[in-house]
Amino acid sequence: MRSMMPAQDLAYLTARCHANRVRLIDTAYISNYLAKAKSLDEFVNYMYATYYGEKLTQLGKEISEDALLRLFLDVFEERLQMILSGLPRPYDEFMRSYILKFDIKNLLRILSETIRGIPHAPAESYRYKFSMLNYEQLLKAGNMKELLEVLPKALFGEALELAMNLWEKYKSFYAIELSFWSTYYKKLIEKLKEIPGEDAAIIWAIIGTEIDLMNISIALGPMKYGFAVDYLDKMLIEKSYRVAVKKLKELYALEGRSVVEVVPQVYSEIIE
Structure with missing residues (x-):
C-alpha cells in the first residue's frame, strides 16, 4: 500500500510522465521523415532511430503492418497502465471513465461493420488491455438489435434505449453514434465534479472543446440526417465550454449555414 498522500502521488506521477516525454517521437521527425515514407520498409527504417528502435529489433527483420501496429498499441497500453496504477482517487475513476472513449470507437x-455487412476482424483487433467490453460477445451479434442488447447498461445507461429507438425509427448510424458520445460526455462531466477545483478547471479546458464540437454535431443532426428535433433535448450536453447550448437548440429552425452565426469563431472553419 502506498503511504504517499494524493498530492504527493500526483507529483510523483507527473514527474514520471515528464520523464517519459523524451520517449515521444519529435513532431519535426514525424513530418520530415515518417510522414514522407513511401513504403512500410522505409517507415520502419525511420522508426529505428526512435524510442521504438530496440523494440523493433526484437521483432526480427521482417516486420508486418500488423506487428508494427501491435507494437504501437503495446507501448500505448504500457504507458496508460503506468498512469492508471499511479493515480489516487478520484483521479483514477475519472481517467477510467475517460478511456472508455477507446472502447466506444471500436464499438x-x-x-x-454490422450495418454494412462487412466481416468483423478477430476480437484482438478491437480489444485493449484496459477494455471494458466483451468483444467476443459483441462479435457474435447478428444484427443491430442484438448488438445493443448485449452492451452493459452500467457503462452506457440511457444511450442503449435511445440508440435502439433511433435505429428503429431512422436506421441512422450517425444518430446512434451521437447517442453514445452524448452519454459518454455526460457521465464524464459527472466524474469531473469529484475532482478538486484547480485540477478540474485544467481538465475542463481540455475536454470542453470536445464537448462543444459534439454539441454542434448533435445540433446539426436533424438538418443533415433527418431525425426529429425532439431528440435534441435528450442528446445535447447541457454543460458547455464556449458554445451556448440554448442557441444550439434553436438551430433546427434555421438553415445549416446559420450555424456559423451562433457558435464562437474558433469553430467556424470546422463547421464550414
Whole structure:
C-alpha cells in the first residue's frame, strides 16, 4: 500500500510522465521523415532511430503492418497502465471513465461493420488491455438489435434505449453514434465534479472543446440526417465550454449555414 498522500502521488506521477516525454517521437521527425515514407520498409527504417528502435529489433527483420501496429498499441497500453496504477482517487475513476472513449470507437466500428455487412476482424483487433467490453460477445451479434442488447447498461445507461429507438425509427448510424458520445460526455462531466477545483478547471479546458464540437454535431443532426428535433433535448450536453447550448437548440429552425452565426469563431472553419 502506498503511504504517499494524493498530492504527493500526483507529483510523483507527473514527474514520471515528464520523464517519459523524451520517449515521444519529435513532431519535426514525424513530418520530415515518417510522414514522407513511401513504403512500410522505409517507415520502419525511420522508426529505428526512435524510442521504438530496440523494440523493433526484437521483432526480427521482417516486420508486418500488423506487428508494427501491435507494437504501437503495446507501448500505448504500457504507458496508460503506468498512469492508471499511479493515480489516487478520484483521479483514477475519472481517467477510467475517460478511456472508455477507446472502447466506444471500436464499438462504433463494429456497429458500422454490422450495418454494412462487412466481416468483423478477430476480437484482438478491437480489444485493449484496459477494455471494458466483451468483444467476443459483441462479435457474435447478428444484427443491430442484438448488438445493443448485449452492451452493459452500467457503462452506457440511457444511450442503449435511445440508440435502439433511433435505429428503429431512422436506421441512422450517425444518430446512434451521437447517442453514445452524448452519454459518454455526460457521465464524464459527472466524474469531473469529484475532482478538486484547480485540477478540474485544467481538465475542463481540455475536454470542453470536445464537448462543444459534439454539441454542434448533435445540433446539426436533424438538418443533415433527418431525425426529429425532439431528440435534441435528450442528446445535447447541457454543460458547455464556449458554445451556448440554448442557441444550439434553436438551430433546427434555421438553415445549416446559420450555424456559423451562433457558435464562437474558433469553430467556424470546422463547421464550414
